[in-house]
Amino acid sequence: xxxxxxxxxxxxxxxxxxxxxxxxxxxxxxxxxxxxxxxxxxxxxxxxxxxxxxxxxxxxxxxxxxxxxxxxxxxxxxxxxxxxxxxxxxxxxxxxxxxxxxxxxxxxxxxxxxxxxxxxxxxxxxxxxxxxxxxxxxxxxxxxxxxxxxxxxxxxxxxxxxxxxxxxxxxxxxxxxxxxxxxxxxxxxxxxxxxxxxxxxxxxxxxxxxxxxxxxxxxxxxxxxxxxxxxxxxxxxxxxxxxxxxxxxxxxxxxxxxxxxxxxxxxxxxxxxxxxxxxxxxxxxxxxxxxxxxxxxxxxxxxxxxxxxxxxxxxxxxxxxxxxxxxxxxxxxxxxxxxxxxxxxxxxxxxxxxxxxxxxxxxxxxxxxxxxxxxxxxxxxxxxxxxxxxxxxxxxxxxxxxxxxxxxxxxxxxxxxxxxxxxxxxxxxxxxxxxxxxxxxxxxxxxxxxxxxxxxxxxxxxxxxxxxxxxxxxxxxxxxxxxxxxxxxxxxxxxxxxxxxxxxx
Amino acid sequence: xxxxxxxxxxxxxxxxxxxxxxxxxxxxxxxxxxxxxxxxxxxxxxxxxxxxxxxxxxxxxxxxxxxxxxxxxxxxxxxxxxxxxxxxxxxxxxxxxxxxxxxxxxxxxxxxxxxxxxxxxxxxxxxxxxxxxxxxxxxxxxxxxxxxxxxxxxxxxxxxxxxxxxxxxxxxxxxxxxxxxxxxxxxxxxxxxxxxxxxxxxxxxxxxxxxxxxxxxxxxxxxxxxxxxxxxx
Numbered sequence: 237x238x239x240x241x242x243x244x245x246x247x248x249x250x251x252x253x254x255x256x257x258x259x260x261x262x263x264x265x266x267x268x269x270x271x272x273x274x275x276x277x278x279x280x281x282x283x284x285x286x287x288x289x290x291x292x293x294x295x296x297x298x299x300x301x302x303x304x305x306x307x308x309x310x311x312x313x314x315x316x317x318x319x320x321x322x323x324x325x326x327x328x329x330x331x332x333x334x335x336x337x338x339x340x341x342x343x344x345x346x347x348x349x350x351x352x353x354x355x356x357x358x359x360x361x362x363x364x365x366x367x368x369x370x371x372x373x374x375x376x377x378x379x380x381x382x383x384x385x386x387x388x389x390x391x392x393x394x395x396x397x398x399x400x401x402x403x404x405x406x407x408x409x410x411x412x413x414x415x416x417x418x419x420x421x422x423x424x425x426x427x428x429x430x431x432x433x434x435x436x437x438x439x440x441x442x443x444x445x446x447x448x449x450x451x452x453x454x455x456x457x458x459x460x461x462x463x464x465x466x467x468x469x470x471x472x473x474x475x476x477x478x479x480x481x482x483x484x485x486x487x488x489x490x491x492x493x494x495x496x497x498x499x500x501x502x503x504x505x506x507x508x509x510x511x512x513x514x515x516x517x518x519x520x521x522x523x524x525x526x527x528x529x530x531x532x533x534x535x536x537x538x539x540x541x542x543x544x545x546x547x548x549x550x551x552x553x554x555x556x557x558x559x560x561x562x563x564x565x566x567x568x569x570x571x572x573x574x575x576x577x578x579x580x581x582x583x584x585x586x587x588x589x590x591x592x593x594x595x596x597x598x599x600x601x602x603x604x605x606x607x608x609x610x611x612x613x614x615x616x617x618x619x620x621x622x623x624x625x626x627x628x629x630x631x632x633x634x635x636x637x638x639x640x641x642x643x644x645x646x647x648x649x650x651x652x653x654x655x656x657x658x659x660x661x662x663x664x665x666x667x668x669x670x671x672x673x674x675x676x677x678x679x680x681x682x683x684x685x686x687x688x689x690x691x692x693x694x695x696x697x698x699x700x701x702x703x704x705x706x707x708x709x710x711x712x713x714x715x716x717x718x719x720x721x722x723x724x725x726x727x728x729x730x731x732x733x734x735x736x737x738x739x740x741x
Numbered sequence: 742x743x744x745x746x747x748x749x750x751x752x753x754x755x756x757x758x759x760x761x762x763x764x765x766x767x768x769x770x771x772x773x774x775x776x777x778x779x780x781x782x783x784x785x786x787x788x789x790x791x792x793x794x795x796x797x798x799x800x801x802x803x804x805x806x807x808x809x810x811x812x813x814x815x816x817x818x819x820x821x822x823x824x825x826x827x828x829x830x831x832x833x834x835x836x837x838x839x840x841x842x843x844x845x846x847x848x849x850x851x852x853x854x855x856x857x858x859x860x861x862x863x864x865x866x867x868x869x870x871x872x873x874x875x876x877x878x879x880x881x882x883x884x885x886x887x888x889x890x891x892x893x894x895x896x897x898x899x900x901x902x903x904x905x906x907x908x909x910x911x912x913x914x915x916x917x918x919x920x921x922x923x924x925x926x927x928x929x930x931x932x933x934x935x936x937x938x939x940x941x942x943x944x945x946x947x948x949x950x951x952x953x954x955x956x957x958x959x960x961x962x963x964x965x966x967x968x969x970x971x972x973x974x
Contacts, residue, residue, distance in 0.1 A: 521798065525754050527846035532760035535849035541767040553759050560756075 243291050250283040250295045258306050272307045273324055277331060284336035292336030296329045303328070355478040358386045359485060366489040375493040379486060380407035383469070387482070390471030391450075394457075394486060395419050397465065412447050412470055419454075419466055426456035426463040442476055455479045457487035464490060514680040518694050522564050526557040533557075559601065567695040571679075574702045581621040581707040585732065588650045588657060589615050591622050595629035602634045607645045614652040619730035621707040625659075628711065631700035632661045632723045639665035639721065656709075656726045665720040668713055676713050677701040700725075746860055747771045749790035751781040751807070752822065753800050761794070764849050770856070778802030785811055792860055794852075795839070796822040797830045805833045812838035818859035822847075832917050832964055840914045842964070858971075862913040865970065874909050876970040879948060879957060881909050890948060900925065901944045908958065908968035917965040941966065 257275050266272070276299045284292035304314055304325065365382040376394050384392040384407040391408035402416045422443045443454040450470050456463040467483050474482070533550040536542055542550065573579050589612045596608060629648075636646045644664035651658050668676055675681045680694040701711050709727035716722050748770045752758060758774045765772045773790065775781035778799045785793065793811060797804030808819055821842040823831045831842050840862070841855045872884045880889045886902055888895045897905065907924055908916060922931045930936060941960075945952040959967050 524845035526756060529754070529756035529760040531846060532757075532764045532849050532852075536760065536763050536767065539767060542763065546763060550760065550763065553756060557756055 243288055246283055246287045247291050247294050250279060250291070251298055253279045253283075254295075254299055254302055258302055262306065269303075269307055269324065273303060273328070276303055277328060280328065280332040281335050284332045285339040287336065287339075289333075289336050289340060292332045296332030299332070300325050300328045351475070352478075355387075355475065359478070359481055362386050362482070363485050366485060366492065376405045376490065377407070379489050380405050383467075383482065383486070384408040387469070387474060388472050389469050389474075391452075391469065393466075393468040394490075395466045395468065396457075396490065397423060408470070410450070410470065412450060412452065412468075414447065414452070414468060415445075418445055419468075422454050423456070423463060423466055426458075426466070442479070453479060455483040457483045457490065459487045459491050511679065518680045519564070519568065522693055523561070526561050526564075530554050530557050564693050567693045567699065570699050571695055574699065574706075579624070579703065579706055581624060583619050583621055583707070585617045585619050586622040587615055587617055588612055588659075591626045591629065591659075592648060592650060594622065594626035595633060598626065598630040599634045599637070602637045603646070605642045606637050606640060607643070608633070608648060609645055610648045610650070612650040614650070616652075617732040618652070618657050619732075620657060620709075620727050624703045624707050625657075625709070625725075625727055628700040628703040628709075628725065629659055629661070631696040631703075632659075632711070632725070635696055635700075636661050636663035636665070636721070636723070639663055641665070652729075652731060653726065655728055655731070657729045659725040659727075661723045661725075662716065663720040667715040667717075667720050670715075673713060673715075677711070745769055745771045746791040747773065747788070748856070749773045749775060749781065749784055749793045751775045751778070751793065751799070751804075752796040753777065753798070754796070757796070757822075761852070764853075765856075768853055776800075778804070778807045781807055782810060785815070789815060790817060791863070792856060793817060793819045794822060794856075795819055795834075797834060805830060805837055808834045808839050809837045816863070818863055820852075820855050820859055832919070835915055835917045835965065836920055841967075842915065858913045858969075861970070862911075865912075874912065874970075876909070876912065876957065876968075877972065881905065883910070888948065895947050897944070897947060900940060901947070904940055904944060905948070905968075908966060912968040912970040915961050915965050915967045919965075921965065 280295045280299050283295045380392045380394050390410040391412045393406045395402050395404045445452050453469050455467050457465040533553045536550045592610050640663045647662040649660040677697050679698040682694045704711050711725045714722045753776045762772050775784050778801050819839040821834045821839045840859045843852050873882045878891045918934050919931050949955050959969050
């Protein structure tokens with residue numbers, strides 16, 4: 237409507253301009269038809285170059301009539317005496333038509349270029365959206381949302397056939413139910429033919445269907461020539477070539493997410509293989525050494541050649557090695573339970589001092605020969621999983637005992653920090669080598685010097701960290717240059733405020 | 742009374758030291774114990790033992806390296822303890838001059854048998870050097886290139902004789918496939934063990950009383966062969 241107004245205005249202005257010319261030439265008594273004709277032609281050209289064709293025609297007819305009436309003899313009539321003047325008239329008409337046509341073509345091209353640039357920009361933005369997507373579960377849904385947003389569409393659906401079913405991800409403000417049979421037809425058609433239409437820049441397989449009174453545009457998603465799914469859009473009419481390009485971007489995005497999934501799966505398989513190798517190597521060594529010692533010691537006991545004290549020593553050795561095997565098996569079982577996801581957190585109210593006592597109790601055998609100093613600040617009820625926390629703490633205490641020279645003190649501090657219970661185990665051992673710090677919680681990792689220390693399974697710290705993670709806690713290691721290694725545990729807890737207040741009174 | 746043979750036990754596991762030490766002592770050996778490779782080399786230099794029991798997984802120096810350094814100066818038998826489950830280390834140690842190996846978890850009898858065999862090898866080597874070897878009813882005359890069993894000469898091809906001589910001259914020691922292939926066919930043949938299988942089969946047919954149950958040419962599965970100077974215990 238507005239467009240029409242502007243065009244009428246242009247006609248009006250053109251006619252006024254023609255009138256002014258006519259008036260001026262009359263006033264100045266210039267009657268040379270060539271001058272008048274050229275002037276009028278200029279006005280017609282200027283208007284036609286900017287306006288639609290009907291404006292140009294109107295202008296040229298008006299100019300012809302005015303020229304004829306006012307300047308061609310016999311002046312004051314619309315008749316033409318000299319046949320040569322017919323030529324002038326036709327020239328007028330032809331020039332104005334050609335000019336308006338040329339300008340219309342140029343304007344159309346400009347408009348097309350603007351539209352294409354706009355769609356290119358949208359496609360570009362979309363492809364950027366595709367690149368930042370990494371999680372395949374979210375990828376396609378967010379891709380559909382991106383298309384709807386970038387292209388101002390009311391509805392977008394990405395449909396992918398999988399094992400005879402259609403997986404459809406939709407986005408947009410208007411829900412549209414797609415008929416899967418219709419989709420299957422369109423998909424089969426896309427599979428059957430692959431022709432490129434150079435004019436509309438599209439491959440075969442585009443379809444339009446009407447669902448709930450709305451026009452749904454369907455375009456096959458192709459990777460190379462192979463269709464992998466369909467894209468359906470509703471709303472603004474997207475040009476076919478753009479839709480095709482859009483389909484290409486979506487297909488690439490799907491391909492990319494599948495590739496990422498495959499790679500992740502490959503990575504996981506590789507990690508699991510590496511883990512199995514480490515497990516076999518580590519457990520192989522840890523199992524064989526005690527078994528060898530037990531066999532030799534049992535043979536020594538069987539023979540009659542040892543005195544009583546040596547016999548006692550050999551049976552002690554057997555018991556110690558059996559304990560070691562037992563711990564190893566417990567660790568393996570615990571590890572398997574964690575890997576299988578069979579450990580779940582159960583949150584209960586408990587005093588931190590109870591956790592400390594339980595942990596010390598669990599590893600009493602390892603702490604023999606060490607002085608454990610427990611400093612429990614803020615001993616108020618907290619809500620956490622006491623079982624997991626105590627088990628993890630026990631592993632840390634066991635580790636500290638292993639790496640501390642006999643008789644050295646192990647300090648265990650407990651306090652509340654913000655909304656977390658902090659447990660800190662500090663030993664008087666050699667500390668952790670800087671290069672080992674990032675790996676101490678890795679499964680089967682043992683510090684470089686630890687080979688000479690029997691008893692460690694390489695699983696303890698990993699188990700501690702895994703147990704804490706199950707209840708949302710974490711653990712990290714540090715060195716205190718003055719003493720040794722410090723392991724800090726932080727478990728988010730609920731604090732019984734009333735009890736805390738009573739405690740401080 | 743002869744002096745008790747001295748054994749150097751090299752293992753970083755206290756439990757092994759505590760159990761294997763008394764086992765060896767009670768079977769007539771004097772035992773020194775080392776927990777690291779450095780310590781082992783030091784003790785070895787200070788008081789040359791008659792035999793070394795060497796764990797391959799040491800905390801400081803690789804067991805194979807300890808083996809190589811000992812072989813630079815000494816011919817004392819080395820029995821390797823391997824627990825890694827990887828054949829590679831064991832075979833490397835044998836290639837570097839170790840005599841024999843026991844895989845953890847080993848039984849005490851197995852270890853003691855290996856020790857006896859290795860010590861006997863050194864003892865007979867010292868006595869012999871006569872150009873001939875007699876093992877059971879088999880006599881090998883190196884100089885005349887003759888092999889006689891129960892008074893009957895056995896005709897061997899040059900390659901068969903070469904293989905028999907190679908194993909018999911280092912009797913009771915495990916020679917790896919690699920070492921044998923290299924010695925008989927040259928360095929290019931080390932990746933072609935099928936030559937060796939064929940030759941061993943031929944040789945067994947000629948010298949073994951029962952080729953299906955070898956008495957002299959014993960296989961060490963996946964490792965190599967040994968020539969047993971006396972029947973297995």
